[in-house]
Amino acid sequence: MSDILSQEEIDNLMKALSSGELDADEMKDTKEKSVKDYDFARPAKFSKEHLRTLEIIFEHYGRLLATNLPVYLRKNVQVEVINSEALTYSEFSNSLSNPVVLGITNFSPLPGNIVLELAPNLAFAMIDRMLGGYGAPLEKARDFSEIELAIMERIFNTCVELLRVPWETVVDISPRLERIETNSQFAQIISPSEMIALITLNITIGNVDGLMNICLPFLCLEEVMDKLNTKYWFSTMQESEEGAYKAAVEILISRADIPVKALLGKSSISVCDFANIQIGDVIRLDTKVEDELSIYVGNIRKFTALPGSAGDKYAVRITSVIREEQ
Numbered sequence: 001m002s003d004i005l006s007q008e009e010i011d012n013l014m015k016a017l018s019s020g021e022l023d024a025d026e027m028k029d030t031k032e033k034s035v036k037d038y039d040f041a042r043p044a045k046f047s048k049e050h051l052r053t054l055e056i057i058f059e060h061y062g063r064l065l066a067t068n069l070p071v072y073l074r075k076n077v078q079v080e081v082i083n084s085e086a087l088t089y090s091e092f093s094n095s096l097s098n099p100v101v102l103g104i105t106n107f108s109p110l111p112g113n114i115v116l117e118l119a120p121n122l123a124f125a126m127i128d129r130m131l132g133g134y135g136a137p138l139e140k141a142r143d144f145s146e147i148e149l150a151i152m153e154r155i156f157n158t159c160v161e162l163l164r165v166p167w168e169t170v171v172d173i174s175p176r177l178e179r180i181e182t183n184s185q186f187a188q189i190i191s192p193s194e195m196i197a198l199i200t201l202n203i204t205i206g207n208v209d210g211l212m213n214i215c216l217p218f219l220c221l222e223e224v225m226d227k228l229n230t231k232y233w234f235s236t237m238q239e240s241e242e243g244a245y246k247a248a249v250e251i252l253i254s255r256a257d258i259p260v261k262a263l264l265g266k267s268s269i270s271v272c273d274f275a276n277i278q279i280g281d282v283i284r285l286d287t288k289v290e291d292e293l294s295i296y297v298g299n300i301r302k303f304t305a306l307p308g309s310a311g312d313k314y315a316v317r318i319t320s321v322i323r324e325e326q
Contacts (some may be wrong), residue, residue: 045195045218046086051226055084058199058214060166063202065251068162072155075206082211083200084095092215096184100144102158104187106176107165112220113178113189116159118152119210122203127151135206144182153180165248170227190217197221222317262305262316263294292319 062079069077101123102117127148129135144152162178167173181187183199190196194217201212219227231260265285287293293316295303305316 010235018170035262045071046197050225050228051084051086054197054199054216055081055165057170058201062201064162064165065159067249069205072158073135073205074128075129075135078204080202082202083198085193085198087192087198088192089188089190089196089215089217092198092213093184093187093192095139098184099141100180100243101144101152101162102181102184102187102286104178104181104189105160106178108174108176108218110171110173110223112217114175114217114220114227115213115215116156117213117215118156119212121208122205122210123152124148125205125208125210126155128293129205130155135208135290137208149180149182153177156180160298171224190219194219219228258298262307263296264307265291271316301323 004113005326013094026085059081062081066077096117097321098119101118101120103118105114105116121139123144124138125135130151153279160175163175164173187229196218197214197216197309201214203210203212220290265287267283267285292304292306293317294301295316297303302322303318304322305318307314308317
């Protein structure tokens, strides 16, 4: 049929519409409806909403890594989420190189395991830092030794333990590292055709950066899929989250050792006198016996105190607190 109607066809069509032989509404309903293709080999078990919620969870996880890893590595660590996607487990496992560092993690009480994959260059940089080096990656990839795997197990245990906090809003988990694999063939935790959510983090340690992939099988998250949406996330988010984060930081700070010293006084002597000083010599200070001592926390003068003793040890008794304005 031609796309352009003749004048006779137009007249016949208008006549039919006027007489009621044709219904304009019925003609509109004859339009083809759009059909969305569905791939049965890759069922859409993770929606964009689910992936976005997982990104939010692991953004929080990334901040925890950036705070806790420097304790072991003694170097600045930066972590950011760069991607989230749904794919089959075979696609994930086939993309892995050998050697690889895989942390098989029990996600109790949820069924099954998840996988934490760390780029080899990051793993060797971490090992180098833990052993006192500068944190440089290897120029040529090689297999990990037993000692290196033992060191990585300590790092992975820390990473796994940090998973508890960001998942609290969804489910109270007790993750546990089961084993570390360096060959992807021995990490078949689920069927190759099963769907997974893959969250990719970019980790920078000094001048070395690499990827950490977190593989979350659908079978593991199926019980809590209804909670993996932003509406539920924000509606159940506790108002005290900021206070809890502040409390966690305060706990970490409270564990830090800070030197506290009491300054008896100051004096200036010549180099000659210092070189000839003997046991029993007296050094004159710029303070009197009844004067209060200055107490320093780190390099900051914070208190004044009087000298004394506690048992068989020297001690001071705080007499005043020095405010910042003083």
